[in-house]
Amino acid sequence: MFDMKKLENVIANTIEAVERGKEDLFRLETDVRNEYDRCLRQLLDIKIRIDRVIGEVDRLEDESRKLRNQLMVVNRDFNRYSKEAIKETYDAAHEKMMELMQKRETEKILRLQRDHLAQNLRTLENAKKRSEDLISSISMALKLLTHDLTGYFNQLGEVQHTNNVGLSIIKAQEEERRRVARDIHDGPAQSFANIVMRAEFCLKLMDVNPDQVRDELQDLMWLVRGSLEDVRKIIFDLRPMSLDDLGLLAAVKRYTEQYMEDYKIHVELNVMGREQRVDNSLEIALFRIIQESLTNARKHSGAPEVVITIEYHKDRINLMVRDNGRGFDMAKVRQEKQGVSFGLTGMGERVHLLKGKFDVRSAPGKGTQVLVSIPLEEEKQSK
Template structure:
């Protein structure tokens, strides 16, 4: 590969990652705008609520005064009734009118008190809902920052790898093509998943703002839907991050990481996978562990998408000079002529061959598929390994 071709591939790969980052940055900005609108709304609601609380306190005092006045007028009216024959018609009329006015005034004040309390309660509910939106937006923003940091860091690591592989031109082509396809997949997943969900969050939050003053029940329903969208978006972001680099692979090693991945695969697909380690497990170099993990991951993805299998098996054997993997399924299989076709199988083969390993696949229609992989532990396959 010429230097100009290498620069071209590198530039194309960087563009893929940069576009992915742009999508996330745009979504992050939308979430930030939602967050700021919600905070402004919360501040307005808090100010209105404080003002309304003062009004409620004042009207309660006024109601108490009206109640005392109305009670006083009733006592006076009772006294007038007892002295009915000794008072003038004008005095009796004035006593009745005064009592009536006191009752009307008290009824109006009580009605005003009730309306103010209802408004206060409504504002308190609205404030709680707005604060819930703020909390969810802040959590989602934090998750997006994690994804951005990872991608930015991954881009730097990728550039460093490419610089180190300048002398391995044939392998560089395969690595660049594989990573370019991976970045496209990530961009599609983010665009079709979290990015779309974030746009939906923005629309839902605007709808909630409009409904809160008109239809509280509908607003609550929309907020519930908004919560589900945010939860699903977080789940998708976490999955994308996990697919980029499972933390368990670095922290625990290959076998524990695969055990966790296979368990999740079984729960998601309903396909039973028998995972067996035939020898004592030993930690391998990072590049070998990553290759083994990705090959198994791609094989299970193919089983899920194409095989219609009900069960599968994965067997590992860790030797002094090699690690071998056998992956089988009881699916529908495919024609021999199609073996090796499709990016999934080619990507698996290339990963193994980069480490001087062997990759063999056999499949027959109606009889499932078997993949055999052997990778030298030291990265160089000698005669004894080849014969094994």
């Protein structure tokens, strides 16, 4: 007989072990991040010290050159100078040469330290990315483990179907969260950290080389502008404001324009019928389907061109997204349930919730078509 209590104990113990592992990973990730910041500050300090030493080396080389010229004069007119004057000139030249050699050795050591720190920073950056990926994977596992399993135990006949749907939804959510987190981490978060470091560098540079501060501030200004543009792009991907304010077509036009600019893939947008504002959830669903279809075209099909057709009818809205890429074997992809299959599952779930029809047609070498037809609610049709 199936022992439910044992299964619950196994799940509870597993959750506890995974949570401990997640806490350890968080501490490790924090330590790596702190070490990264420390190395970065050290690198900036060493760069400033190198600039100072280079300036001192240039000054000592100039003074040493003058003393060598003076020695040449003494050697030519040896009898004109006293022994004390000759000795003083030789001693000064020797002392300046030793000081110059010492400064050059200091510069060499500082450059080696700089290169070593730069290598450490690259290693730490890779360690940060790996730890963040592990934390994301563990978080998804915890979500699955802590999900309320009682309903599944009481409905064993439907467990396989429910589990597959739940897994695809959770994976889609986690993938979206990880994408947004990665976009923020690789874009604005890194830029803002760099802005802080560059600002600190400017403050220190004012005491060493004030003329260079203007150029650094100019670079800092462009960095801030780029970060602002990244934030605006992330906000648009999360929820386009134009979708709420101006409707589906305006949001799609803006998105496809940016898509063409970013990925050099031509997108043709065709609209049939008269545009009408419909329920917000329907517009969001259609926009996300278009967004996912374009992402699949970019990642998987290698298509140079995508055609989007939106048809407005009295009782429904039809959508077709067609690319001329390499296509794929539908049966094989759905059987493997990898890659694009999860995107197709998410689109199909959206359409199903809106009581619509969803179909994908593709074959190797023949491109891909995504077909959607969603009925309009009666109260919307009568407006």
